């Protein structure tokens with residue numbers, strides 16, 4: 001885990017660095033264009049500014065040496081080391097400075113050691129009052145007479161021309177290290193993100209002359225095309241792309257990158273969520289799930305990819321939905337879209353045909369051929385669809401001829417949706433009920449609800465007398481109860497921490513072979529924890545005895561399960577049915593008599609536990625546990641306990657299962673001969 005996260009971090013750092021480089025390149029190219037325009041349209045004043053820069057660099061180098069020497073000299077001549085003051089922020093251009101708050105500061109060469117350079121340069125002298133006066137540096141700056149510096153060749157205030165250029169340097173710097181009145185180091189902003197570059201570029205483009213009449217801008221422009229550009233050149237020649245790919249390739253041995261199969265799995269999960277929670281395609285594409293905006297939307301290209309994945313799975317229903325969405329998005333995106341209308345139309349037409357609407361498929365194919373008249377597949381499909389329509393028309397003619405109803409309107413060979421009467425819950429398939437239960441659309445009849453109770457339970461156990469269990473009945477026959485506050489946050493943290501490194505894709509038991517295998521109807525990660533590994537695990541396991549009045553001596557280890565987005569477990573029984581002869585055989589402890597399901601997280605949306613035969617939905621609440629017997633008192637499996645974990649729509653779901661087995665419960669839950677449930681008032685859970 002540590003390795004993975006550190007690799008992720010370094011990968012990200014690398015990505016960021018690459019972004020910076022690319023943005024710098026882009027920005028430099030923009031500035032290069034600007035410079036070209038400048039060189040062909042500039043006034044002599046601007047041109048002088050450019051010349052000044054090259055001169056200044058020499059001067060600045062010279063000055064740097066001086067300052068450095070002076071600092072050393074100071075140190076030598078005074079027994080005391082020179083006092084360095086670190087200057088604060090000089091608010092010469094308030095708005096600009098604020099917008100540059102994210103700039104990084106890079107030390108640059110220092111300015112004149114002999115004449116304190118004015119910090120207020122050129123046209124901005126009148127903003128002197130905005131200088132921060134509190135710091136030593138600011139005082140220093142304020143004392144310095146403002147000096148318009150429009151051309152460096154022109155000496156001002158008796159100063160040598162070389163200092164004039166240095167003002168530009170200094171006034172654009174934010175942090176100064178000073179010795180007395182001398183600046184030793186100035187840290188100047190170096191925009192590292194494209195927004196900053198772009199903002200400046202836009203500003204410059206609005207009025208190039210005006211932009212460059214500002215000495216700082218003039219300086220920055222030249223600087224970017226000299227020193228910064230050199231850096232960019234270096235980065236380009238370093239072959240960043242190759243290094244980046246090499247970095248990723250190296251990481252591949254440690255990091256498992258997603259494969260095409262993973263992409264398909266992710267697409268299928270999204271479709272599952274869409275179906276289960278009846279999500280509108282357009283809403284999902286906008287990043288809205290059940291009315292909550294979670295993310296930025298999907299592009300036409302993203303929708304197209306979802307459609308393509310569905311198509312590859314033979315899921316034409318979702319292909320049509322997502323290709324249609326891709327088409328709508330594409331029209332919104334106009335110029336900057338990554339998909340083409342003919343591509344979408346091709347998928348759309350064929351999937352529409354596969355869904356039975358041949359007329360619509362033909363009209364889409366015609367639309368495609370209008371755009372690409374030579375499209376070979378579309379030409380073939382058109383002929384095929386036309387033939388199909390013809391065949392259907394002939395067939396229906398024949399039929400009408402047989403029953404003598406020639407005059408009736410020919411039926412449209414397109415796919416027709418027949419209106420259906422609403423089914424009652426009992427008429428629904430298990431799948432339909434499951435999805436409705438997951439959405440919370442099946443309400444428990446009041447006649448059942450009114451029998452359900454909440455109570456404190458102590459069962460005569462001294463420990464529980466001090467801290468009774470908070471029991472809430474969720475259903476009576478079979479009895480399903482929820483216990484509140486039975487697992488504590490620190491225990492949950494321990495369990496999560498210990499389980500995470502052991503997580504594997506959850507498995508199910510092959511009912512014929514008894515072998516464990518992965519299956520698409522159970523998508524989650526799971527790990528097993530043993531009692532002796534941590535006192536929290538022991539405590540959580542032992543609490544199961546209090547809740548069930550059964551023994552955990554023959555129980556399975558604690559199974560920790562985490563469901564990510566779309567993670568689910570379709571309807572199943574926890575017990576082994578008669579035909580599953582090999583299930584739990586190796587344990588030698590009999591069947592799974594009871595389940596205790598701890599909820600170790602809340603789930604933002606989705607993730608319910610639903611009982612599809614009794615129409616009960618339980619909603620995960622951190623700290624609670626659901627408890628039920630899987631076996632009737634006579635040892636038969638209770639088929640009414642069939643249940644499922646609904647797909648997680650948003651958030652993450654954590655649960656822990658404790659499965660108790662038959663052996664060892666003989667005196668705690670004695671068998672009955674009849675096929676009956678336990679007496680609900682027998683004092684047990």
Ligand SMILES: O=C(O)CCC(=O)C(=O)O
Nearest residue numbers: 569608609644645655657
């Ligand atoms: O996660 C749930 O809500 C149910 C889990 C479950 O049924 C199981 O793991 O057997």
Ligand SMILES: [Fe+2]
Nearest residue numbers: 572573574643
């Ligand atoms: Fe289960």
